[in-house]
Amino acid sequence: EVQLVESGGGLVRPGGSLRLTCAASGFTFRNHWMHWVRQAPGEGLVWVSCISDEGTTTYYAESMKGRIAISRDNAKDTLYLQMNSLRAEDTAVYYCVRAVYKYGDGDWFDPWGQGTLVTVSS
Amino acid sequence: DIQMTQSPSSLSASVGDRVTITCRASQSISNRLNWYQQKPGRVPEVLISAAINLQSGVSSRFSGSGSGTEFTLTINSLQPEDYATYYCQQNHISWAFGQGTKVEVK
Numbered sequence: 001e002v003q004l005v006e007s008g009g010g011l012v013r014p015g016g017s018l019r020l021t022c023a024a025s026g027f028t029f030r031n032h033w034m035h036w037v038r039q040a041p042g043e044g045l046v047w048v049s050c051i052s053d054e055g056t057t058t059y060y061a062e063s064m065k066g067r068i069a070i071s072r073d074n075a076k077d078t079l080y081l082q083m084n085s086l087r088a089e090d091t092a093v094y095y096c097v098r099a100v101y102k103y104g105d106g107d108w109f110d111p112w113g114q115g116t117l118v119t120v121s122s
Numbered sequence: 123d124i125q126m127t128q129s130p131s132s133l134s135a136s137v138g139d140r141v142t143i144t145c146r147a148s149q150s151i152s153n154r155l156n157w158y159q160q161k162p163g164r165v166p167e168v169l170i171s172a173a174i175n176l177q178s179g180v181s182s183r184f185s186g187s188g189s190g191t192e193f194t195l196t197i198n199s200l201q202p203e204d205y206a207t208y209y210c211q212q213n214h215i216s217w218a219f220g221q222g223t224k225v226e227v228k
Contacts (some may be wrong), residue, residue: 035217045158045166045209047217059216062123095165105172106154106213112165 002026002111004096009116016086020116021081022096030054030074035109036081038092046092049081050082050099064090084118093117124148124212128220134228141197143223145210150190154214157195159196160222161206170195197226198226 008020022034036048049060050068058070069082079096093115101107125148135141145155147198157223167179170186173193197204205227210220 017198037219043161044222045211045219046212047219050217100171102172105175106156108156108168108171108177108213109158109211110168110169110177111167114165 001004002098003111004098004111005121006094006096006113006116007092011094011119011121012086013111013122014120016120017082017084017108018086018118020081020083020094020096020118022081022113024077024079024096024098029072029077033101033107034070034079035097035099036070036079037095037097037112038044038090040087040089040092043092048094051079083118086118088120091118091120124215126208126210126218126220128208128223130223131221132224132226135200136228137200138200140198140226141200141204141225143195143208143210144174144223145188145193145195145220147191147193147212148213151212151214153189154212155188155193156211156213157184158211159206159211160209161203164193166209169181174192177223197200197225 003025004025010062035050051070055072067085077096095114097109099107127146158166160166170218185196195216207222207224
């Protein structure tokens with residue numbers, strides 16, 4: 001069974017840092033691009049960041065660029081998201097998602113982890 | 123950045139109704155458009171990829187159409203389990219979601 005399990009969320013003060021972790025299992029992790037998507041309470045989905053299969057290429061949403069860093073350890077089948085200088089508006093559930101790619105069709109997100117809640121508050 | 127706009131933001135429908143949700147991109151995205159369903163308290167699940175391709179295990183009540191800048195998700199004969207929020211998402215240039223369409227009980 002393909003599974004993504006996030007951890008590392010919690011309560012952090014404004015300006016603080018957190019490192020999110022996503023443990024993957026049930027598929028060949030090193031063959032897939034991986035993404036982070038967030039969802040503020042009662043709000044919609046927002047794409048955050050992604051990393052290529054080999055970890056050599058990364059992309060970030062403008063709203064978080066410069067404050068976050070995505071990385072992966074293919075030997076451990078694990079994805080990370082380092083978040084710094086956190087703000088109240090970063091409060092959200094952060095989902096780890098696997099990208100499935102098909103030539104000519106692009107990619108889509110499947111599956112999604114259960115998410116980890118990050119709360120930024122004083 | 124490519125902006126994705128869904129309409130309506132919410133709708134009320136009855137079981138058995140045909141429901142149509144529209145997603146518009148701020149520039150052409152070819153067929154690089156996916157649809158997701160998120161039920162309350164659950165994680166999103168992909169329904170349709172590349173505008174028209176129904177994912178394995180997804181009911182044939184769901185269908186997608188469109189290309190370029192305008193896309194449609196249709197639910198034929200709405201079922202109780204279909205009450206949810208639906209998101210479109212482009213992957214042509216970077217990745218971006220629409221704001222969502224909540225399908226509620228009429």
